[in-house]
Amino acid sequence: MTLKDVMKVAVIKLGLEDDVDLDGGALAGDTLKRLALAVNNTVTELAVCYFPLYKREKITVKDGRFDYGSLERRIVKIVALRERGTPRKFKAYPSSLSAEDGEYEIEYSYMPKEQSPDGTLECDFRINKDVVALGAISEYALMVGEYEKGNVYDEKYKEALKNIAVSAKEIRIKRRAWL
Numbered sequence: 544m545t546l547k548d549v550m551k552v553a554v555i556k557l558g559l560e561d562d563v564d565l566d567g568g569a570l571a572g573d574t575l576k577r578l579a580l581a582v583n584n585t586v587t588e589l590a591v592c593y594f595p596l597y598k599r600e601k602i603t604v605k606d607g608r609f610d611y612g613s614l615e616r617r618i619v620k621i622v623a624l625r626e627r628g629t630p631r632k633f634k635a636y637p638s639s640l641s642a643e644d645g646e647y648e649i650e651y652s653y654m655p656k657e658q659s660p661d662g663t664l665e666c667d668f669r670i671n672k673d674v675v676a677l678g679a680i681s682e683y684a685l686m687v688g689e690y691e692k693g694n695v696y697d698e699k700y701k702e703a704l705k706n707i708a709v710s711a712k713e714i715r716i717k718r719r720a721w722l
Contacts, residue, residue, distance in 0.1 A: 544672045547660045549582050550575070552676035553683070577686050578679065583657045585678035586664050591619055593704055594667035595652035602649050609649075610639045616653035623650045674703045 554563050563574055590596045598616055602609050611618045621640065624633045625648045633642040640649075655665035666675065677700040684693035 544664050544666070544675070545660070546579060546582055546658045546662055546664060549664065549672045549675045549679060550578050550660070552672050553578055553582070553679050556676060556680055557683070578683050579660065581679040581682035581686065582664070582675060584682050585675055586655055586658075586666060588678065589666055589670060589675070590653070590655050593708075594670060595619065596655060596665055596667070597622065597650060598653055599648055599650045602647050604640075604642045604644050604647060607641050607644060608639050609642070612638070614649075614651070614653075616651075616656075619652045619654055621649065621651045624648075625650070669707050674700070674707070677703055 554560055559574065563572070600614060602613070621633070621635055624631050624640070624642060626645060631642060631647065633640050658664055664675065677696055681693050681696035681700050684690070684696060
């Protein structure tokens with residue numbers, strides 16, 4: 544799903560299809576810039592607060608420290624630090640971690656990168672463009688001062704997220720027994 548795909552859904556739900564031309568090429572106009580920002584903010588919120596994105600990388604700790612700036616992605620939270628599959632102790636700081644010197648594999652959750660109109664959005668596989676559009680519309684409405692509309696779409700967005708989270712749980716029905 545691309546940023547433009549989500550923006551098309553949002554434009555239709557907002558009733559702006561006569562005012563906005565998404566197929567005209569590059570983003571132009573205040574409305575499209577705000578909508579693109581709202582979509583990127585929503586994707587970041589999803590990854591940080593609700594459905595984290597995880598990555599593993601090989602790192603080298605020297606002099607007892609490793610700087611997060613060396614990682615491919617912007618880190619949110621360290622999940623584990625392993626040496627040949629064995630979990631190792633570490634201490635996390637705002638811009639680095641400390642551990643014994645050596646080669647490790649770090650697993651962490653990260654923030655998705657901001658995308659251009661044709662860029663692919665990084666989301667959990669359960670999230671579709673309609674859910675992202677609901678969050679983006681809520682964000683956009685608050686940006687332009689339509690607070691009531693923003694609250695309505697925020698409730699729809701939160702309800703969709705709750706439905707996704709509930710559907711991820713396994714539902715079991717007890718076997719029937721003869722009386």
